[in-house]
Ligand SMILES: Nc1nc2c(ncn2[C@@H]2O[C@H](COP(=O)(O)OP(=O)(O)OP(=O)(O)O)[C@@H](O)[C@H]2O)c(=O)[nH]1
């Protein structure tokens with residue numbers, strides 16, 4: 001029987017070669033942080049960290065718009081709101097490269113065509129798996145759906161915690177940042193905006 005994986009816990013990055021200069025940079029950071037990169041527990045860490053960062057940043061290898069290429073037009077005249085909410089995601093802030101963890105709600109008002117609902121989450125992950133600030137992430141997801149699906153409206157609300165605020169710096173856990181981007185009918189029409197925010201739970 002042939003099998004793509006080796007049956008162990010190796011992830012998709014397990015065999016990715018890591019150039020020496022990348023490992024050296026991480027060794028330098030370990031030393032600068034106060035530890036000895038040559039001690040046994042840290043010997044393989046530079047390669048692991050490098051592969052982990054490739055995985056956190058998988059979004060650089062894709063154009064999230066391609067997830068929206070397949071569109072369905074047989075919608076039986078449906079032209080009401082479509083909402084995917086509580087989509088968990090992870091990103092990293094471009095200021096400290098610290099984790100951003102949160103959830104997103106993505107809605108659109110279709111115009112004659114819809115996309116497979118999982119594609120909204122794929123678009124989110126495609127932009128989140130990069131170095132980000134939450135404002136840009138929110139705007140990029142909304143614009144991508146707006147440009148590629150040409151709906152009547154798009155609404156994206158993201159609520160997230162920032163590791164750079166909880167684990168360092170101001171050290172204030174439990175704080176959420178909320179950002180939103182409204183386009184089309186959700187921007188122009190108060191009733192539509194209220195409806196979408198209420199269905200999102202805001
Ligand atoms: N607007 C915005 N700010 C962010 C985001 N992620 C992190 N930050 C903030 O970016 C700011 C960077 O500020 P700087 O003063 O340059 O960095 P710093 O001296 O490390 O600041 P402190 O975090 O306050 O210690 C910090 O206030 C972070 O909390 C984000 O997604 N959006």
Ligand SMILES: [Zn+2]
Pocket residue numbers: 093094095096097098162163164165
């Ligand atoms: Zn940060």
